[in-house]
Amino acid sequence: MNKTHIDVAEFQQRRYRLLAQMPANSVALIPAAKEVTRSRDTEFLFCQDKDFFYLSGFHEPDALLVLVKGDSADTPEKVAANLDVNESILFCRDKDPQAEIWHGRRIGPEVAQSEYGVQHTYGLSELEQVMPMYVNGRSSLYFAQGQDKVFDDMVFAILDILRNGAKQGFSAPGTLQDIRPIVAEMRLLKSDAELAIMRSANEISGNAHQRAMKFCQPGKFEYQVEAEILHEFASNGARTAAYGSIVGGGENATILHYTDNQDVLLDGELLLIDAGAELCGYAADITRTFPVSGKFSSEQAALYNLVLESQNAAIATIKPGSNFAAANDAANQVLTKGLHQLGILQGSLEQLLEENACKQYFIHGLGHWLGLDVHDVGDYQMDENRRQLRPFEPGMVMTIEPGIYIDAEAQVEERWKGIGIRIEDNILVTESGYENLTVNAAKTVEEIESLMATANKA
Template identity: 85%
Template sequence: MNKTHIDVSEYQQRRYRLLAQMPANSVALIPAAKEVTRSRDTEFLFCQDKDFFFLSGFYEPDALLVLIKGDDATTAEQVASNLDSNETILFCRDKDPHAEVWQGRRVGPEDAQSQYGFEHAYGLSELEQVLPMYLNGRQSVYFAQGLQKSFDEMVFAILDILRNGVKQGFVAPTTLCDIRPQLAEMRLIKSAAELDIMRSANQISGNAHQRAMKFCQPGKFEYQVEAEILHEFASNGARTAAYGSIVGGGENATILHYTDNQDVLLDGELLLIDAGAELCGYAADITRTFPVNGKFSEEQATLYNLVLESQIAAINTIKPGSNFALANDAANEVLTRGLHQLGILKGDLEQLIADNACKQYFIHGLGHWLGLDVHDVGDYQMDENRRQLRPFEPGMVMTIEPGIYIDAEADVDERWKGIGIRIEDNILVTEDGHENLTVNAPKTIADIEALMAS
């Protein structure tokens, strides 16, 4: 059974943890996302702002989360024990029977307060009157300046009102701070409930990749394969993909972010699929590459096994205290040695390894953080050489996704041209090593060919 629930108490604790990091007499403002017009009077499917969702679990547009830090509490427990001084407030859309008939039900302030665990909740109709009073007399304001232009304008307008209201006793905050670094650090280490959801998202996504392999055959179109994937997502509780699915056959697989998904699949070519479900806001991100006709050619199998070997080498480095730089070193050495042995890379092997010469054909990063965003927030702690040195900690989740892309114009033997291969899994750092969350998406040649033949 897919796990899709995070308890209200966990969202409350996240708010209290953030408050504990803020200085006394400060306020944080975290806005929800807005609906985006697709065409005239229709909107894109709504996607909540991930920072707002992380702190609230609330999934309506236009809302605003306000966190008030009054005392000098330094732990979530201290914050929770003094909610007279430390408050969490939600502004959300007012109940409106007429609007709800046309656009769907709204939670409303009263139910938002009781169901989502806020100390106070107001309708957006009260925002202009109430919000300035929450900012009045505070020393610092934390918000993500530049994220939403209209929100920035509102905040600065309130600050101007307070600055110009000295005769009325108003005192404007004097310090503006970016809230994103604190939230990024909080989001980087996943809780047990988050990991349960991410395992479920991976299970759904792995089943979708299996379905694509079984469905695929020469003459099908890329968009038909994509439809099978999206159907598997939605049928199992993940209404949307976490990102635009990449379904690229043949030379299309050498285009890293190919999303046209419109060409016919040809006998003898490979199909690269990069697709993951979004479940309860959390992303899976899985890539598999397999033969359209169900059988790898000798050249395809050779390059495929090289990518797989490099991925395994990288994954084997993942444990607490390791880092992306070490994983990159492991993957790059395997790829460079293999490409040199095949004659695709030429020159002195040790120098090629030192130069990361494989990057000529492995042209993207090895991986990234994964969570509420598919390219999730969190500092990689790069050095001056752009090596990602942040030590891994239990609870971090990342992708590992080496690849080889040899386009039709590459200066290589003709038999290697037009081949694009990527293999991507989602890896959790555990107390004593790692856990591969991508457990049910076949990736060995034997398993792929057996599934496609069944």
């Protein structure tokens, strides 16, 4: 059974950690996402704001989390020990039997207080009256200014009321702070519960990639393969993909964010699939590339093994204290040497290595943070040369995804043209090195060919 649950105590602890980093006499406002209209009176499937979810675990739209820091407590433990002055307040939709008949059940303020471990709850109908009292008299206000204009307007309206209410004893915070950098740093290091979910998301996603390999054959359409992937996700509790699935056959694989997924798959082509499930809000992000017919050509195998070698070299560098720059150097060295050996890059190898000449065909970054977002939050600490020097720490999760893309216009021998290959795994930094979370999606040439050869393709 996949673990898809984070205890309410963990959400409480996250709030205590955030409050501990705020100065005394401050307040933070974190709004939930709103439903987004798709067309006329239909909405897109709701996706909760990730920072709001991280701190509350609450799934309904239009809610608001308010965190009040009253004293100078400097540890989460001290915050938790003094909840009379360090408070969590949740505003959520009021219970409404008529609305619930049409649009589904609402938790309501009364149940939300006990289920989500906050000190106080209010209905949204009370927001305008109650929220100013939590902002009044505070020295600092934390919120994500610029993220939601409607919310910004509401906050500044409250500030105007407080600034103009000196005769009533009101005072507005003198300092406005962006809350996002603090939460981003918290989200970067994953807990055991988060990692359990991410392992499950990887397991589901890996099975989906293997299902696609078994299903694939010449004459199928890209969208049919995509349907197999999405079916595997949903059948195992991941109702949605973490992002728009890329299913690109042949030269479509050289388009990095190809999502049309409408062309027929041809014998002799490769199929690149970049697809990951979202489970309990957490993303997997996996890419596999394999032959439509089930058998790599010699050129395809040569390039594929080169990309795989570069990925293995990059992953081998991952450990506490290392960084993305070191992983990039390892991958680029392997790719540049290999492309030179194959005759795709020509000239002095020493100069090619110095210039990172592989970037002509490896045109994107090596990887990114992964978590509640596919391209997750967290500083990379780039230097003036855009080298990502942030030291890895246990609990960080990232993708490692080298690739080679040679389109039809490239100045290379005809046999290399129209080939796009990417291999992507999700990697956790551990105390002693790394753990590859992507363990069940065939990856070597031999594994892929064997899996596809034994598939029943009626």
